[in-house]
Amino acid sequence: MKQISTRFSMAVHILSLIAVNSNELTGDFIAGSVNTNPVVIRRIMGMLKKAGLVEVRPGVGGASLLKATEEITLLDVYQAVNVIKENQLFRVHEEPNEQCLVGRNIELVLQSELNEVQSAMEHRLAQTTLSQLTARFK
Amino acid sequence: MKQISTRFSMAVHILSLIAVNSNELTGDFIAGSVNTNPVVIRRIMGMLKKAGLVEVRPGVGGASLLKATEEITLLDVYQAVNVIKENQLFRVHEEPNEQCLVGRNIELVLQSELNEVQSAMEHRLAQTTLSQLTARFK
DNA sequence: ATAGTAGTAACTATAATGGTTACAACGGTG
DNA sequence: CACCGTTGTAACCATTATAGTTACTACTAT
Numbered sequence: 001m002k003q004i005s006t007r008f009s010m011a012v013h014i015l016s017l018i019a020v021n022s023n024e025l026t027g028d029f030i031a032g033s034v035n036t037n038p039v040v041i042r043r044i045m046g047m048l049k050k051a052g053l054v055e056v057r058p059g060v061g062g063a064s065l066l067k068a069t070e071e072i073t074l075l076d077v078y079q080a081v082n083v084i085k086e087n088q089l090f091r092v093h094e095e096p097n098e099q100c101l102v103g104r105n106i107e108l109v110l111q112s113e114l115n116e117v118q119s120a121m122e123h124r125l126a127q128t129t130l131s132q133l134t135a136r137f138k
Numbered sequence: 139m140k141q142i143s144t145r146f147s148m149a150v151h152i153l154s155l156i157a158v159n160s161n162e163l164t165g166d167f168i169a170g171s172v173n174t175n176p177v178v179i180r181r182i183m184g185m186l187k188k189a190g191l192v193e194v195r196p197g198v199g200g201a202s203l204l205k206a207t208e209e210i211t212l213l214d215v216y217q218a219v220n221v222i223k224e225n226q227l228f229r230v231h232e233e234p235n236e237q238c239l240v241g242r243n244i245e246l247v248l249q250s251e252l253n254e255v256q257s258a259m260e261h262r263l264a265q266t267t268l269s270q271l272t273a274r275f276k
Numbered sequence: 277a278t279a280g281t282a283g284t285a286a287c288t289a290t291a292a293t294g295g296t297t298a299c300a301a302c303g304g305t306g
Numbered sequence: 307c308a309c310c311g312t313t314g315t316a317a318c319c320a321t322t323a324t325a326g327t328t329a330c331t332a333c334t335a336t
Binding site (some may be wrong): 140 | 313325
């Protein structure tokens with residue numbers, strides 16, 4: 001069963017860390033908290049940077065958020081790490097037989113429903129903010 | 139990017155075929171419409187059978203639905219082909235550092251949100267029936 | 277100049293997928 | 307009763323994305 005990559009959960013972890021310990025964080029420290037290799041962290045940080053969520057001080061280290069924690073949603077993170085692209089949560093089999101009523105129609109009809117399904121999921125992602133998560137840490 | 143397996147879209151295709159051409163279908167014909175290998179079809183049919191959605195006449199061939207098309211939802215199909223298990227749409231990185239405030243809490247807090255997200259998606263899947271799809275074929 | 281950090285490229289092991297071959301089991305039909 | 311076409315499975319393979327790893331360059335404060 002294919003699941004959505006841990007890149008996403010790691011990214012949320014990273015952002016939570018930065019939210020809590022603002023600025024005193026090296027990639028190696030983050031890697032220690034996430035429990036993975038520092039390069040994995042740097043890769044994800046690169047994506048978060050490109051999405052405009054964080055700022056990193058090269059050379060010396062230290063990261064900070066570019067938006068308030070109330071304004072970073074799980075959807076923002078999900079999109080930043082590119083874990084699922086637009087309308088591609090579900091993979092639909094390709095090149096069905098056009099000679100057949102079903103084969104001819106299934107792709108378009110099913111895909112339009114699946115797009116709705118994906119939207120419903122992403123809409124729910126947008127309702128949770130980073131601040132809601134960190135508020136529950138204890 | 140990992141996507142949800144085409145097993146799901148193929149299953150919908152198969153059920154649509156049965157709904158339209160009730161009973162005169164061999165696995166090889168279905169494979170021709172889906173455009174894949176017959177064994178792939180049989181594998182999926184096996185899952186649909188186990189879920190109580192279809193009935194297959196062994197030996198001689200031919201399949202029929204065990205429920206009305208109005209009563210088969212995309213969620214039923216999705217669950218039948220076991221494409222995503224309960225609360226496992228998102229994979230969460232394992233064994234974060236318990237010494238760290240974030241590491242200690244992230245798993246539980248994030249997972250509870252992600253379960254909500256998955257529920258939202260599945261709820262939307264349950265709103266589309268097989269009959270709604272086949273009605274749009276032309 | 278040095279030390280410690282970030283940025284990347286390249287390689288690897290792992291796991292799920294989807295296609296394939298092969299064969300056994302089944303059930304009408306001649 | 308034997309045959310033929312079908313279903314049911316097991317086993318294998320190529321492909322793909324992931325996540326970890328090594329190695330190296332570039333940057334910045336001291």
